[in-house]
Amino acid sequence: MTETIADMTFEAAMTELERVVAALEKGDVPLEESIKLYERGAALKSHCAAKLKAAEEKVELIRAEAGRAIGTTPAEGL
């Protein structure tokens, strides 16, 4: 619960969202805490949705020299 949501990977955020939902579904969380959980859950949900919607394709070719990547070139027409 200490990690900043903005830095979380989709998977981590999703996993925690599921944990939050499970905790709330059990229904034995005190009211104040359940409100906090809800707020965190809502933030996690937005983060996950944003991550999904922001996903866009980017294809690049590696330029290699002596077995090391020295740069990339955008790949066209693939």
Add this chain to the structure above:
Amino acid sequence: MDLFETEGDNAHDFTVSELSGAVKRVIEGEFGQVRVRGEIGRVSRPASGHLYYDLKDDRSVIAAITWKGQASKLTVRPEEGMEVIATGRMTTFPGQSKYQLIIDDIRPAGAGALMAMLEKRRKALAEEGLFDESRKRPLPWLPEVIGVVTSPSGAVIRDILHRLRDRFPRHVLIWPVAVQGERCAPEVAAAIRGFNAMTEGRPDLLIVARGGGSLEDLWGFNEEIVVRAASESRIPLISAVGHETDTTLIDYASDRRAPTPTAAAEMAVPVRHELLAAVDQRGAALSRCISTGFVNRTQRLRDLARALPRPETLTQTAAQRHDLWAGRLDGALGLGITRRRARLDPLAAHLRPRLLADLVARGRDRLGALRPEDSLTRRTERAQERLAAAGARLDPAFARAVAEAARDAARARATLDALAARLEPALRLRALADRLESTDRLRQTLGYRETLARGYAVIRGDGEVVTSKAEAAKAAVLEAEFHDGRLVLGAKKKAKAAPPAQGSLF
């Protein structure tokens, strides 16, 4: 005349180069195009790019070369121990008196031989533990960057990108490699290691992919350097080489094997719209849970509120008890006083001031008796009385003692005289004399004469002991008695002899 002229001297003298050239021509002419079957011996790959190796059987060895331009076109990369049918031409290397085979093409000598070699290698690598299940890493659930090792042209990368686009568009880095031939294995191995060595934008998943082909076409993916690179990769790796029925050694070393490049893309990422749906579902569950929580709590509050008793009912019983006891309070006070008075009266009757006064008087008496200064005074008085009585008795007693002593002396002298007359023995007389003397000494100590010996004198006036100046002045004759005799001190009147008298010793 030349006696030593060589016979048969029509033979031509070759230079070495001429002879080497002739041999070269013969060999190249005779073996301009040959197919030879044999096992590949030691392979050398210098930086020039040319390939030097041996072809051998159980008895002979022929040196073989594949020039750089041709080497990249080989479908099979020559490896030691490989049974091949090579196509090429014979030539010589005059600089070293060598003959050698220039090979343009190599084919494995039958699939059976190649398969046997593959199996042998698989076992060796498996024994090293390169294929162990414990080395397999799980694929990331949603990789941010995917590295693809494949040919940038061709259907394979298109299939992969297409499927990724459908499911979840990602950042894809393509490391272009040759997917067959001599260059394939080193390039694929270098690409895998290269991706692992990246520090920025490093992929979190690798796909090594190639389309279908013959066993020889896929051979690069069986090579040890590729297998080792895949096994050592710290980035999880999916192998997708050939068709589903083709298995290459990289498939054993990879973390997952995909039957096709498309399948590899499916393994690589989840489906975005499904995830979106899942996220929405969690969001909905979240809202449902929180509102259910509120509804349940509201209901519970209402139920509890209903079960709470009305405030009046809590106080009614208490009010009634209060009224009951308050009503009895006034009567109880009067009754209490009456009861106590009844107990007091008989006792009060006995109480009189006289009783107290008597007690006080008695107490005072006892107190007086105990007063300390009175008691002291009385004791002092008693002591004084006793002292006075004792003093009164003292003087007569003293006089009596002196008189008794004198009488004793007189009696003793009389007795002595009587005895002295009677006793003849001198000793007896002497004893008596001693006794007399001691008795007389006693008498004298009790008398004043001894005192005279110490320098005192007794003054007599007219025969009486004079103890004061006034009496002396009145006397007609004063006489001083010393221890050795008396002296008349000038008579004013006729002196009268004064007898020795008892007087004050002081």
